[in-house]
Structures are given as structure tokens and as C-alpha cells.
Amino acid sequence: EAKAAGKNIFAFYHTEMTRQARRRLELEEALTTALARKEFVLYYQPVHDVASGRLIGAEALVRWQHPEWGLVSPNEFIPLAEETGQIVEIGARVASEAARQIRAWTELGLEPGVVAINVSSRQLARGHFPAFLRSVIEENGIEGHRLEVELTESSLLALGERTTDLLREIRETGVQLAIDDFGTGYSSLSYLRRFRVDKLKIDRSFVNELQVDGGSLGIVKAVIAMGQAMGLQVQAEGVELDSQLDTLARLGCDSFQGYLRAAPMPAEQFQKLLGASQSQQSEG
Ligand code: C2E
Numbered sequence: 081e082a083k084a085a086g087k088n089i090f091a092f093y094h095t096e097m098t099r100q101a102r103r104r105l106e107l108e109e110a111l112t113t114a115l116a117r118k119e120f121v122l123y124y125q126p127v128h129d130v131a132s133g134r135l136i137g138a139e140a141l142v143r144w145q146h147p148e149w150g151l152v153s154p155n156e157f158i159p160l161a162e163e164t165g166q167i168v169e170i171g172a173r174v175a176s177e178a179a180r181q182i183r184a185w186t187e188l189g190l191e192p193g194v195v196a197i198n199v200s201s202r203q204l205a206r207g208h209f210p211a212f213l214r215s216v217i218e219e220n221g222i223e224g225h226r227l228e229v230e231l232t233e234s235s236l237l238a239l240g241e242r243t244t245d246l247l248r249e250i251r252e253t254g255v256q257l258a259i260d261d262f263g264t265g266y267s268s269l270s271y272l273r274r275f276r277v278d279k280l281k282i283d284r285s286f287v288n289e290l291q292v293d294g295g296s297l298g299i300v301k302a303v304i305a306m307g308q309a310m311g312l313q314v315q316a317e318g319v320e321l322d323s324q325l326d327t328l329a330r331l332g333c334d335s336f337q338g339y340l341r342a343a344p345m346p347a348e349q350f351q352k353l354l355g356a357s358q359s360q361q362s363e364g
Pocket residue numbers: 125140141142153154155158167171174197198199200230260261284317318319320337338339340343344
């Protein structure tokens with residue numbers, strides 16, 4: 081009887097594994113098609129200055145506009161694209177498109193501020209990422225400091241000894257560097273000193289728990305204080321409540337993004353926001 085049960089379990093796992101492998105293969109093929117058909121689009125989430133409330137830039141977030149599935153979240157396909165290596169091509173598209181869009185907005189007389197893109201360790205590790213960035217900047221005729229590259233602590237660790245050189249070469253293009261989801265990984269103080277980034281982005285899990293969890297308040301406080309002491313910008317992500325923004329303001333956090341002000345939106349909508357915020361400022 082036990083043997084039979086074991087057999088069934090094996091059969092179940094077997095089918096489950098086959099199903100998953102098949103689904104993975106399908107998704108991988110669909111990503112290849114998506115690249116060919118140019119189905120990736122960028123959404124922009126506004127970034128605001130905490131003290132003044134002013135719009136100071138955006139984070140560009142990729143979405144997959146699938147003809148049948150609709151808008152697919154990056155959480156659904158970035159992890160697989162990282163495994164298969166397709167992230168290199170997707171990421172290159174993201175960087176080019178962000179730069180093209182910055183140029184287009186600037187030509188319209190708009191002031192897009194700093195636009196951040198997310199970069200996976202796989203993209204950094206393969207090819208010549210700093211040279212690629214430089215070509216994107218030059219081809220689109222934008223200033224390097226208009227772009228910000230977001231890396232996670234784990235990407236930095238994954239690159240090992242090459243990290244310091246890579247980060248220096250990126251900064252030489254004028255592009256700013258931010259550590260994304262800060263606090264969830266393994267950065268040590270000595271790392272931060274060695275890597276010389278411009279900004280720390282406090283992970284939204286800490287922002288989220290500001291009200292309910294004293295530990296999160298402590299972490300947010302410490303990150304802001306540390307950022308200030310090291311001359312780094314500190315940005316909070318995932319701000320959803322006024323009370324969270326109040327706390328961040330009190331602690332001296334520089335900038336924030338979150339549903340409280342705006343969710344990621346299509347380029348046309350962000351463009352309207354840029355126009356509105358500029359006419360507001362010129363009025364007074
Ligand atoms: P991330 O870089 O940490 O981006 C922030 C995520 O938080 C975004 O999810 C954004 O929509 C979401 N978010 C913003 N404000 C709020 C809020 O107030 N509440 C909540 N609950 N969520 C908020 P999204 O767009 O689904 O992206 C998920 C992740 O996918 C990103 O996390 C990033 O790691 C990755 N990703 C997105 N675009 C790219 C890309 O172009 N390249 C790479 N390599 N990864 C990307």
C-alpha cells in the first residue's frame with residue numbers, strides 16, 4: 081500500500097514537473113516572439129521631492145503588452161528572462177526607449193528630471209554595459225545625469241570583484257546609481273563606501289510596515305541617517321499613506337514614489353503630468 085502511494089506521488093511530481101517545464105518553454109518562446117514584435121512598453125512612476133512635493137523624475141518599469149494576455153507584469157517574466165538571458169535584450173530595449181523618451185520630452189520643452197531604469201546583474205555581467213550605456217546616451221543626444229541605473233544588493237554581490245570597476249565606469253558616463261530594494265539584501269557599510277552610489281531606495285516592505293512595526297521604523301530611520309551621513313540621496317518606494325509620508329518627511333527622506341501620489345502610468349499620461357506640473361510652477 082505504501083509502495084502504491086509512493087508511486088502515485090512520484091507520478092504526480094512527474095506530471096507537475098513536465099507541466100512546469102512545458103509552461104517555461106512556452107513562456108520563453110513567447111518572450112522571443114515578444115522581442116521580435118516589440119511588445120515591451122515602459123510605464124513611468126512619478127518620483128516626488130518629499131519636502132516640496134515637486135515632481136522630480138520617474139522610474140521606468142517594463143510591461144509586456146501581449147496581444148491576448150493583455151498587460152503582463154514584470155514579476156511574471158523578468159525572473160525567467162534573467163535565467164534564459166533574454167533579459168539582456170529586454171534590458172537594452174528598456175534603456176534605449178527611456179533615453180529616446182527623455183529626448184522626446186526635452187524637445188517638447190518638458191523637464192522630465194531623472195528617469196531611473198532597473199538593470200539586472202545578468203545585463204551588467206554580459207557584454208560591455210558601461211559602453212552600451214554610453215552609446216545609448218550619445219545616440220539619443222541626452223545628458224548622462226538624466227538617467228539613473230537601479231541595481232539590487234544581490235546583483236552587486238553576484239558580480240563579485242568586478243563590481244567596483246563596473247560601477248565606476250557607469251558613473252563615468254554621468255549616469256547616476258541607485259541601490260534598489262535597499263535593506264532586503266546584504267550591503268555592509270564598507271560596501272557602500274567602496275561602491276560609491278548616489279542613492280539608496282528603501283524597500284517598500286519597510287515603508288509599508290512603518291505604522292504597524294516599530295522595527296521597520298527603526299530601519300527606515302537608520303537608512304535615512306546613514307544616507308545623510310554618507311552624502312547619499314534616500315528615496316522611499318511604495319508610499320501609500322499620508323502617515324507614511326509624514327514620517328518620511330520628519331526623518332528627512334529626500335524623495336518618494338508610491339500609490340499615494342501615482343501608480344506607474346503610460347508615457348502619454350506621464351507627459352501630461354509633466355506639462356501640468358511645469359505650468360503650475362511657472363504660475364507661481
Ligand atoms: P522595483 O524596481 O522595486 O519597482 C517597484 C515596484 O513597486 C513596481 O512594480 C511598482 O509598480 C511597485 N509600486 C510602486 N509604488 C507602489 C505602492 O505604493 N504600493 C505597492 N504595493 N507597489 C508599488 P512593478 O512595476 O510590477 O515591477 C516589479 C519589479 O520588476 C521591479 O521592482 C523590478 O525589480 C522589476 N522590473 C521592472 N521593470 C524592469 C526592467 O526594465 N528591468 C529589470 N531588470 N527589472 C524590472
